[in-house]
Amino acid sequence: MSRLPVSSNKRVLLVSSSSSENGQDLAPAPKRVRKDPEPVVPHAAATIIGGRRPPVAATRAPTSRPVRGVGAATVAAGPSRGVLKRSIASTAAKGGNVKQTVAPAGAKPGVVGGTKRQAWDLKGKVSDMEGKIQNYQTKVKATNQENEMLRVTMVQSQSRVAELETNIAKQMSQISEYEAELQALSGVRDELEMVSSDKSTLEKELSNLESKYRVMETLRDSQETELQTLKMKLSVQESTLARLQVTLRDTEEEARSLKDTVVQQKDELHAGEMERRGLHNTIQELKGNIRVFCRVRPLVEGGLSQHIQLAASDNKMITLAKTEESHTGKTADTHKNYNFSFDRVFGPQASQQEVFDEISLLVQSALDGYNVCCFAYGQTGSGKTYTMEGDEFDVSRGVIPRAVKQIFRAAEKLEEQGWEFTFTASFVEIYNESLRDLLYSGKASKRPEHEIRKSPNNTVTITNLAYERVCNEDQVLGLIMLANQNRSTAQTAQNDRSSRSHSVFQLDIEGVNVGRDLKCKSTLCLVDLAGSERMLKSQSQGERFKEMTAINGSLSNLGIVITALANKESFVPYRNSKLTYLLQGCLGGNSKTLMFVNIAPESDSFGETLNSLRFASKVNDCVIGTASANKK
Numbered sequence: 001m002s003r004l005p006v007s008s009n010k011r012v013l014l015v016s017s018s019s020s021e022n023g024q025d026l027a028p029a030p031k032r033v034r035k036d037p038e039p040v041v042p043h044a045a046a047t048i049i050g051g052r053r054p055p056v057a058a059t060r061a062p063t064s065r066p067v068r069g070v071g072a073a074t075v076a077a078g079p080s081r082g083v084l085k086r087s088i089a090s091t092a093a094k095g096g097n098v099k100q101t102v103a104p105a106g107a108k109p110g111v112v113g114g115t116k117r118q119a120w121d122l123k124g125k126v127s128d129m130e131g132k133i134q135n136y137q138t139k140v141k142a143t144n145q146e147n148e149m150l151r152v153t154m155v156q157s158q159s160r161v162a163e164l165e166t167n168i169a170k171q172m173s174q175i176s177e178y179e180a181e182l183q184a185l186s187g188v189r190d191e192l193e194m195v196s197s198d199k200s201t202l203e204k205e206l207s208n209l210e211s212k213y214r215v216m217e218t219l220r221d222s223q224e225t226e227l228q229t230l231k232m233k234l235s236v237q238e239s240t241l242a243r244l245q246v247t248l249r250d251t252e253e254e255a256r257s258l259k260d261t262v263v264q265q266k267d268e269l270h271a272g273e274m275e276r277r278g279l280h281n282t283i284q285e286l287k288g289n290i291r292v293f294c295r296v297r298p299l300v301e302g303g304l305s306q307h308i309q310l311a312a313s314d315n316k317m318i319t320l321a322k323t324e325e326s327h328t329g330k331t332a333d334t335h336k337n338y339n340f341s342f343d344r345v346f347g348p349q350a351s352q353q354e355v356f357d358e359i360s361l362l363v364q365s366a367l368d369g370y371n372v373c374c375f376a377y378g379q380t381g382s383g384k385t386y387t388m389e390g391d392e393f394d395v396s397r398g399v400i401p402r403a404v405k406q407i408f409r410a411a412e413k414l415e416e417q418g419w420e421f422t423f424t425a426s427f428v429e430i431y432n433e434s435l436r437d438l439l440y441s442g443k444a445s446k447r448p449e450h451e452i453r454k455s456p457n458n459t460v461t462i463t464n465l466a467y468e469r470v471c472n473e474d475q476v477l478g479l480i481m482l483a484n485q486n487r488s489t490a491q492t493a494q495n496d497r498s499s500r501s502h503s504v505f506q507l508d509i510e511g512v513n514v515g516r517d518l519k520c521k522s523t524l525c526l527v528d529l530a531g532s533e534r535m536l537k538s539q540s541q542g543e544r545f546k547e548m549t550a551i552n553g554s555l556s557n558l559g560i561v562i563t564a565l566a567n568k569e570s571f572v573p574y575r576n577s578k579l580t581y582l583l584q585g586c587l588g589g590n591s592k593t594l595m596f597v598n599i600a601p602e603s604d605s606f607g608e609t610l611n612s613l614r615f616a617s618k619v620n621d622c623v624i625g626t627a628s629a630n631k632k
């Protein structure tokens, strides 16, 4: 069996068989000797099986097992007759069972089955020959038929082969398509495998995203709720706004009419302020342009004074009592009372606030354009510095810090009425008739000399003095601290110096009311005088004598000036001392003056107290001319 290059399920089998195509056994019949001299037809035959469907018996017969007694040859479909002959011959040569029944071409005529015809039997011989011819013709015919069949079969086979080749080509292309498809699918499979490896990550991400989504949903829901709430609020606010706009229009209308009222009231206020100033000045005049307040210091030990009595009925009288013992013993002790009356007497219990309340109206006058001078007179240790400066505690602050506070507060209020104020502060000490700047902050060795100058418009200034522009109370308090430092430095160098020098604090005030074209200028002068105690010439020597001479000279000159002013004398000796020369602007007719007479209650100060009260009483009796405001 051989395989053709066709698909496995379509094969052609060429099988040697002893059966004919129609199933008839072509095996030679047993040799018989016939009387009939008919030629014996050879039984050996080659069966050719071809075509697509071989007989079932032929396909089932094992090809390796030869059919006994039957010579057979297997020929592939389509070979030529020569090939077939060679195949048969080769099969016979290999010792197959094919019996040569056809007489060979060289066999002698007249011999039938080994039986030789008689020479005379010509008819028999002819008959043999005819039989042979017929036999050959039959075989030729059969062979031709077979040949034809084989040709048909071959054509069929060729077309089938072509068909199969086409199919194969188709299938090959299909296979390559399948291969390409397979490759694509394997790529897809790889991708799917990769995808499946990422699947868990993706699932995690997905679950994360889902939870985020849920959160976002919740958030969205809450925001939607909030939005709704806001929309509601907005609509409420819109309606409120509409209402407010109506109210605003009404209010604007009202504001316009109020503005007119304010202008009107400002005018009225200004008129009222002017009236107040006039009345205030009248009161001050009635009180006298120079007033004297007496203040009694508490006893150092805290006990009651034996010789000072204050009138219980009012607070204007003070009595100084003294019992003089009889030197001889024959007469009784003499009691002597010295009565004094002042604008106001403050006992040892009077607080700093009470004292200031009495002078605050006077301080107010400084802002109204009047010069104001307040000085403290008395012996050393009688309480002058305490009255003027006090100490660091709020409750015991003195006249200067309280006056400054009041001035700045009042200035602020007046600013609402269109006033603008500028303040300039200076602090000077007069010791032994020489001037010393208490606001000096340079080197001690470079301390300048000072002189008092008077300008043609009667303004008094001191050369080389620090005039500091101040805007508020704190700045002034800072300057007072600097002045105290300067004083204590001098005090250390020179024992008890502060008691023997005058200190003068000046605040120059300038006010402008542009709207009403008004200006005012004044000076608030607050003076802590040197101790007024007198010393016997014999007891004081050297520097101490010089100091006392200077102090007494300036203080007595102060009394002279005040008396001259009171007597309306044509000449007032201001120039006699540095103190009166410096204070002339504040003491002159155009000023309001207040003098504190501070007294010590101890009995050993009796003499000095009496002298102080006498001096103060003299001043109190003075009537200085009517003050007029420095206004344009």
Ligand SMILES: Nc1ncnc2c1ncn2[C@@H]1O[C@H](COP(=O)(O)OP(=O)(O)OP(=O)(O)O)[C@@H](O)[C@H]1O
Pocket: 296, 297, 298, 348, 378, 379, 380, 381, 382, 383, 384, 385, 386, 387, 498, 499, 500, 529, 530, 531, 598
């Ligand atoms: N009204 C008072 N209440 C309580 N203490 C006072 C009062 N007056 C004065 N003092 C105290 O008495 C002492 C002397 O007072 P102060 O220094 O003011 O006297 P002074 O007249 O200024 O003396 P000097 O002329 O030596 O400067 C101080 O310790 C002061 O605190």
